[in-house]
Amino acid sequence: MNKDKIELSNNIRQLRFFAGEMTQAALAEKAGVSRQTIMAIEAGKYSPSLELAFAVADVFGIGIEEVFSHTVKNEAKGREDT
Amino acid sequence: MSYQVKRTITTLVAGILILAAYCAYTFGKSLSGIVAPGDLKFWASSMLIFVAAGIVVIIVIQIIFHILFSIGIAIKQRDCDEKEIGRAIEASFVEDEMDKLIELKASRIGSILPGLGFVAALVALVGGSSLEVMLNIAFLSFFMGALVTSCVQLLYYRKSVPSE
Numbered sequence: 461m462n463k464d465k466i467e468l469s470n471n472i473r474q475l476r477f478f479a480g481e482m483t484q485a486a487l488a489e490k491a492g493v494s495r496q497t498i499m500a501i502e503a504g505k506y507s508p509s510l511e512l513a514f515a516v517a518d519v520f521g522i523g524i525e526e527v528f529s530h531t532v533k534n535e536a537k538g539r540e541d542t
Numbered sequence: 543m544s545y546q547v548k549r550t551i552t553t554l555v556a557g558i559l560i561l562a563a564y565c566a567y568t569f570g571k572s573l574s575g576i577v578a579p580g581d582l583k584f585w586a587s588s589m590l591i592f593v594a595a596g597i598v599v600i601i602v603i604q605i606i607f608h609i610l611f612s613i614g615i616a617i618k619q620r621d622c623d624e625k626e627i628g629r630a631i632e633a634s635f636v637e638d639e640m641d642k643l644i645e646l647k648a649s650r651i652g653s654i655l656p657g658l659g660f661v662a663a664l665v666a667l668v669g670g671s672s673l674e675v676m677l678n679i680a681f682l683s684f685f686m687g688a689l690v691t692s693c694v695q696l697l698y699y700r701k702s703v704p705s706e
Contacts, residue, residue: 485633493638496544496699500640505702509639 465533472502475520475527491515545611545634546641547699549604554692556603560596561685564588572674585674589681644698652691659683 476482484502488495492515500506501516508516517524568588571577577584612631619627663679 488636489629489633492636494544494546494634494636494641496546497638497640500702506640512639 467531467533468507468528469504469531470501470528472498472516472527475522479520487516487519490519544699546637547696548611549607550692550695550699552603552607553600554689554696556600557596557685557689557692560592560599561682561689564592564685567592580672580674582673582677585677589677640703644695644703647703648691648694648698651694652687655687655690656680656684659686 472487476484476487484498485495488498491498491512493512497506497508497512498516501508501512513524513528517527520527568585571584611634615631615634616627619630622630660680660683662683663676666679667673667676
């Protein structure tokens with residue numbers, strides 16, 4: 461059985477800063493979600509759907525891989541791959 | 543606090559009040575001896591009335607809350623123009639994928655209680671309890687299930703919702 465666990469991280473805070481200190485509310489409005497959802501994603505508390513991840517990336521005009529990255533954790537071996 | 547969180551709190555408070563009203567009314571009457579033991583018609587009609595009243599009360603409270611929330615936003619943004627206020631109100635009412643996931647997961651957990659309650663009601667009946675006790679266990683477990691759903695929703699909003 462595959463015991464790998466994927467942990468998502470993101471650069472939304474930095475990207476907002478470089479987008480002229482864009483507010484979470486402004487990003488939320490452009491991505492079509494609530495500010496609470498953006499807050500949760502930014503804090504790593506919620507993993508967005510692929511559609512929302514693309515929508516967030518589109519707001520910044522960059523690729524999804526520049527917004528989100530993942531770490532694969534093998535729970536059985538305890539190793540990490542990025 | 544977002545609109546969804548405040549709405550959940552409102553629903554939870556309304557649910558608790560309805561439950562308290564039901565208990566005060568039915569058990570008050572039962573304990574004072576107005577209702578004869580074994581009068582299932584009284585219990586069934588009370589439950590039906592409180593279910594119907596509960597739905598109406600929650601809908602009315604939600605509408606009032608919606609209006610008050612909109613007024614609150616409009617007051618906060620009173621320096622902006624009408625269009626911007628409208629946009630701010632619209633943005634706060636957005637229900638997105640996270641809200642739907644939270645609702646789904648919370649209702650899944652909340653739906654365990656009615657099932658357990660039904661089994662507990664049957665066990666109580668087998669154990670020699672009266673039909674009133676069985677009816678009340680089943681009814682209250684449905685009510686508690688709804689309250690637990692709201693509590694779990696609040697917990698997920700506060701902490702995080704597991705994606706798997």
